Amino acid sequence: MGRPKEITQRLIRRAWRKLEFSGKFKRFFKEEVTLNRHKMECLKDSYKSSIWKLEIKVDQKSMPIILKISKQLRKPRPESTVEKNIYRKAKPILHSFMPQIYMTKKNVNGRDLWVFMEYIEPIKSRVQFTPAHFENIIPALAKLHASTMNERLLKHEKIFGDWLPRYDSKEMEEERIRLNQKTIYYLEKAMKDSRLKVKVEPYYNLLKGLLKKGPGYFPEVSKAGFSIVHGDLHTANMACHNLKEKAWQIKFIDWEGAKFAPCWFDMVNLIGVFLAYRREWEEEEEEITRRCVHMYANEMKKHGVVFKTDPMKLYHMAYLKRLLERSMYLQLSWAVTGKKEAKLLPVYLEKIKVLGKKYGLYN
Known part of the structure; x- marks a missing residue:
């Protein structure tokens, strides 16, 4: 297996087309969505994950979503496995307590897990927390x-x-x-x-x-x-x-x-x-x-x-x-x-x- 490629806008666009992600949002939006190729922002990137804010268009309206990529590590950490399974398996129990999970896809770009989820802005920086x-x-x-x-x-x-x-x-x-x-x-x-x-x-x-x-x-x-x-x-x-x-x-x-x-x-x-x-x-x-x-x-x-x-x-x-x-x-x-x-x-x-x-x- 080759070394996974760096996560870039180009790689995300290619994977979106190749794996036909547009049609897999139908269960939530009743129709295919379109990815805005020009509005893609990397919010965080580390050795273990890459988090992107994407924009999709559905029914002529644009909306942000999150793509969280859990990278396959040479020595997998237990906490990485836990979060992957939270998204893949725990939705029936925890769906009320986390953003809507639109889709998960294993083995993208090597053995990475890609998770598309609802965009909800964190509290941090939005309010002077007391x-x-x-x-x-x-x-x-x-x-x-x-x-x-x-x-x-x-x-x-x-x-x-x-x-x-x-x-x-x-x-x-x-x-x-x-x-x-x-x-x-x-x-x-x-x-x-x-x-x-x-x-x-x-x-x-x-x-x-x-x-x-x-x-x-x-x-x-x-x-x-x-x-x-x-x-x-x-x-x-x-x-x-x-x-x-x-x-x-x-x-x-x-x-x-x-x-x-x-x-x-x-x-x-x-x-x-x-x-x-x-x-x-x-x-x-x-x-x-x-x-x-x-x-x-x-x-x-x-x-x-x-x-x-x-x-x-x-x-x-x-x-x-x-x-x-x-x-x-x-x-x-x-x-x-x-x-x-x-x-x-x-x-x-x-x-x-x-x-x-x-x-x-x-x-």
Whole structure:
């Protein structure tokens, strides 16, 4: 098999003609569509995917669509396989929570997967996002979680069983053990770096002691319920047609991090990570969090899911669990290697100290 060609406008036009994509939109538009050859914009291109904004004409009207190309990697990454299967197999369950998928086509340009989907502009850059906007997102997130909670998803085992990662699987448990050991390794490395030692040393004994006890913190979080979690909730991965509506019709995009895991992990990503970056709301963080957590619990209750443990306790436990099982590994490894800026390291260290004591991880 030859090396796949670079994704260009010319390649897309040739594939469109050769594979007769125009006629394959009929089930949605009742007629063939026409591709505007001159309006093709590459929104993002990386080693693993290429995202294009195309324009089609249907019934004399022009409309944008998205073409997402998942490239065939020499060493396929698990998260790449997950997103491909979300688009190809999970539509019967997740269609309400993602853009309309018009068509998927395997083995284009080698073994790439081409996905044509509805164009919905992400929230990012369209609104000056503040914590008040969480209220526009939480109802959709709760609906996703409730609709796939525990046995509600397990009855669809045939759809998800062989490809959706499960937090309680042996494979993911082994991954957490591996990350735990790597976190300890990078913690020791940080202590030998004069730049980092000043930040890490006040928390060193505490953090090392907690890491040696893990992973496997707070079983209450898992007992509260598993659902499909998106795994990477931020404004670039949430889209909505009309932000002027009181109730945003949220669609989630970029599902690489999806898995069957404790539902509270998404709330930690949505609320906790955002507020960790945006320290201008530090003094209001507790009230913002409480308001959002109670809203989430109430929305879940509307869909028949009632948490037996106090929701704020579950949120904080989930926050600590994610910090100790994954986030500290990322922050410490970035700080030591310089791969990325470890901007959240000081915030997360203090969170572990404060919440860890509050919830009995140490005396």
